[in-house]
Amino acid sequence: MISLGLKSFRHGIHPPEAKDETSGLAIRQFPFAPLLIVPLVQHLGKPSLPLVREGETVVRGQRLARPDGFMSVSMHAPASGTVKSIGPTPSISGRMVPAVFLEPQPGSTQEVMEGTPCPLASATPEEIVAAIQDAGIVGLGGAGFPTHAKLRIPPERHVDTLIINGAECEPYLTTDHRVMLEQRDDVFTGIRYLLKVTGAERAIVALEANKPDAAQHLRSGLPGDLSASVEVLRVKYPQGAEKMLISALLGREVPSGGLPLDVHALCVNVATTAEIGRLLPHGRGIQERVITITGPAVQHKGNYRIPIGTPLRFLLGEVGVEEDVTRVFLGGPMMGAAAPSLDIAITKGTSGVVAFDATRAERSHRTVYPCIRCGYCLDACPMRLDPAQLGSLARSQEYARMADEFHLMDCFECGSCSFVCPSHIPLVQQFRFAKAAVRKAGAHG
Amino acid sequence: MLTGVAALAGLTLVLASLLVLANRTLYVAEDPRIDLVEDMLPHVNCGACGFPGCRPFAEALVAGEAAPGKCTVGSEAERAYIADFLGVDVGSEEKRVARLACAGGSNVARNHARYDGLPSCRAAAQVAGGGKGCFWGCLGLADCEAACDFDAIRMDAHELPVVDEEACTACGDCVDACPKDLFSLRPVSRRVWVACSSLLAGDEMLEDCQVGCTACGRCAMDAPESVRMQGNLPLVDPARRPNRDAIQRCPTGAIVWLDPEVGPVKGPAATKIIRKGALHDAPT
Numbered sequence: 001m002i003s004l005g006l007k008s009f010r011h012g013i014h015p016p017e018a019k020d021e022t023s024g025l026a027i028r029q030f031p032f033a034p035l036l037i038v039p040l041v042q043h044l045g046k047p048s049l050p051l052v053r054e055g056e057t058v059v060r061g062q063r064l065a066r067p068d069g070f071m072s073v074s075m076h077a078p079a080s081g082t083v084k085s086i087g088p089t090p091s092i093s094g095r096m097v098p099a100v101f102l103e104p105q106p107g108s109t110q111e112v113m114e115g116t117p118c119p120l121a122s123a124t125p126e127e128i129v130a131a132i133q134d135a136g137i138v139g140l141g142g143a144g145f146p147t148h149a150k151l152r153i154p155p156e157r158h159v160d161t162l163i164i165n166g167a168e169c170e171p172y173l174t175t176d177h178r179v180m181l182e183q184r185d186d187v188f189t190g191i192r193y194l195l196k197v198t199g200a201e202r203a204i205v206a207l208e209a210n211k212p213d214a215a216q217h218l219r220s221g222l223p224g225d226l227s228a229s230v231e232v233l234r235v236k237y238p239q240g241a242e243k244m245l246i247s248a249l250l251g252r253e254v255p256s257g258g259l260p261l262d263v264h265a266l267c268v269n270v271a272t273t274a275e276i277g278r279l280l281p282h283g284r285g286i287q288e289r290v291i292t293i294t295g296p297a298v299q300h301k302g303n304y305r306i307p308i309g310t311p312l313r314f315l316l317g318e319v320g321v322e323e324d325v326t327r328v329f330l331g332g333p334m335m336g337a338a339a340p341s342l343d344i345a346i347t348k349g350t351s352g353v354v355a356f357d358a359t360r361a362e363r364s365h366r367t368v369y370p371c372i373r374c375g376y377c378l379d380a381c382p383m384r385l386d387p388a389q390l391g392s393l394a395r396s397q398e399y400a401r402m403a404d405e406f407h408l409m410d411c412f413e414c415g416s417c418s419f420v421c422p423s424h425i426p427l428v429q430q431f432r433f434a435k436a437a438v439r440k441a442g443a444h445g
Numbered sequence: 446m447l448t449g450v451a452a453l454a455g456l457t458l459v460l461a462s463l464l465v466l467a468n469r470t471l472y473v474a475e476d477p478r479i480d481l482v483e484d485m486l487p488h489v490n491c492g493a494c495g496f497p498g499c500r501p502f503a504e505a506l507v508a509g510e511a512a513p514g515k516c517t518v519g520s521e522a523e524r525a526y527i528a529d530f531l532g533v534d535v536g537s538e539e540k541r542v543a544r545l546a547c548a549g550g551s552n553v554a555r556n557h558a559r560y561d562g563l564p565s566c567r568a569a570a571q572v573a574g575g576g577k578g579c580f581w582g583c584l585g586l587a588d589c590e591a592a593c594d595f596d597a598i599r600m601d602a603h604e605l606p607v608v609d610e611e612a613c614t615a616c617g618d619c620v621d622a623c624p625k626d627l628f629s630l631r632p633v634s635r636r637v638w639v640a641c642s643s644l645l646a647g648d649e650m651l652e653d654c655q656v657g658c659t660a661c662g663r664c665a666m667d668a669p670e671s672v673r674m675q676g677n678l679p680l681v682d683p684a685r686r687p688n689r690d691a692i693q694r695c696p697t698g699a700i701v702w703l704d705p706e707v708g709p710v711k712g713p714a715a716t717k718i719i720r721k722g723a724l725h726d727a728p729t
Binding site: 088090092093094095096337338339340341342426429430432433436437 | 557558562563565567568570571572573574575576578580581644645
């Protein structure tokens with residue numbers, strides 16, 4: 001692909017994309033599982049407070065839980081049915097979290113309940129932020145940060161550019177790609193809401209050069225009265241990280257430990273934007289999301305609109321995964337997490353499921369060799385840290401020094417250093433470990 | 446030549462007198478017993494006494510703010526010697542030991558996923574909890590064994606840490622090291638121990654571990670004055686005398702009697718575990 005002259009950030013890597021198998025497949029509806037598990041923690045922040053009781057009948061789209069404080073969001077019923085129980089369920093974080101177990105009614109029409117609309121023309125910015133919290137919207141890219149919390153901008157801060165993140169640099173995933181192709185008008189409506197909330201002068205929809213059809217589709221439908229543009233970036237990982245995206249588009253560098261707000265920018269994922277545009281005019285909440293189900297072990301690869309709370313075991317059965325599946329990632333293979341159990345449910349933050357069979361999943365290189373100081377990791381690190389030095393400090397457990405002198409806390413665990421390391425040193429895992437140790441030490445005193 | 450020697454000698458004289466002056470005026474009088482008492486302490490700086498190390502503890506001892514009995518690391522004779530030297534009462538501090546609230550070794554507890562990475566519990570716990578079927582259970586990668594300065598923790602054949610009560614000083618390093626918070630420091634006299642932390646109950650719990658607490662409540666029924674159920678686990682009242690009745694009818698052996706001679710004893714009703722090898726992973 002000719003990508004000369006296209007913008008990008010410094011450093012980064014080029015992992016195999018593996019997107020071709022699903023990028024051309026239209027979004028299809030996924031069936032309801034016999035039992036849906038809706039965790040009450042699908043976001044960063046406090047668990048939501050359940051509003052339903054065991055045995056209660058709920059309608060699809062009805063609120064199941066309300067936010068508990070500012071960093072919390074609502075949850076909505078993914079299907080009409082009966083609440084079987086409320087109890088603990090395993091989550092991808094490795095902790096047990098409270099969840100609502102919902103049994104969909106087989107004969108139901110599964111009509112979605114309408115709520116109180118939040119009209120674009122008359123709603124104030126505060127009302128829109130409250131509506132976003134009520135709709136249970138969190139960052140659909142994977143981090144699960146509550147979107148309304150991001151949008152509550154302190155009055156002394158000023159945002160000039162709203163960045164709609166459609167980079168989707170993670171290998172295998174094509175959800176944002178399909179959303180841009182199939183939910184173009186929802187994306188534009190979402191941008192209008194977000195521009196009104198943030199007061200930004202312009203919006204930029206950013207995507208990578210491997211999605212030319214989406215770029216063309218968005219450009220051709222861009223309404224004249226919307227101050228938005230579509231920017232195509234060079235294909236590189238991790239371009240979807242907001243700090244990389246701001247650097248690629250605006251040439252501004254977010255200061256260490258700072259937020260995009262510090263450089264007058266705000267990033268929102270394109271699927272999140274589309275959900276805002278789709279849900280707010282109806283006053284509905286998130287009860288399903290688009291995910292990519294792919295990987296060598298999957299027979300029916302594709303992009304699906306899947307009810308929140310679908311258990312992984314049911315999902316893999318439906319898409320025809322063979323018995324010898326050995327590794328399942330929630331999210332992409334670079335920044336996603338390996339599932340520790342098949343009883344985990346799909347949450348709002350799950351952008352994809354990638355399954356590998358036994359032969360493909362075996363790591364080809366198990367031996368870890370010493371660092372040979374080749375410097376590949378320095379060239380790869382998008383935060384321009386020194387992973388080699390950090391790695392050797394991690395070995396000697398000098399965690400405080402890693403944080404104080406080598407900016408360990410700026411690492412966002414993209415995995416580029418581990419990917420390029422010829423000695424197969426598990427750098428990211430060491431850094432994650434070190435970051436936890438630093439945080440623990442900080443909490444103690 | 447001569448001027449140089451004279452100049453240096455003069456300079457030396459001036460600086461030396463300054464030092465002598467400083468030593469006189471800035472001298473801090475310190476109780477000489479602190480050094481002596483510190484020498485009598487075990488010098489391991491473990492912190493079990495509640496002070497940051499042996500020196501601060503020695504200062505507290507000399508100041509009369511702590512009793513020598515607080516140091517549980519040294520021998521009885523050493524404590525008596527210090528008490529005798531300072532002319533104070535030894536003070537009684539019951540020896541505490543680290544206890545593990547899990548019995549799910551590899552022969553009785555299932556894994557749901559295989560962890561493949563840095564061989565450390567804390568690293569494994571960050572990767573979606575480590576892959577053990579029971580989310581509360583011991584991961585068996587021996588962070589506690591590595592953290593223990595007294596060689597009081599050894600991993601057994603089923604990847605479960607075993608605490609040597611003689612060697613344990615209750616310094617708390619294993620408590621900090623365990624990512625699942627399974628260790629706690631308990632007085633040795635508390636003989637009834639619940640070796641499970643799972644909040645699940647019944648068959649749901651038994652699916653992943655054969656020796657966990659099913660929350661059947663028999664222990665609380667048999668020893669109502671000292672055991673009660675809370676959050677699907679028995680809670681043993683530390684103020685009451687340990688009652689051996691509590692373990693008699695436990696179907697899984699999750700509640701044990703820690704005998705000073707023979708170690709943990711399960712009740713007669715507990716399922717016998719004869720498996721030597723590892724339990725198979727759960728089918729996917």
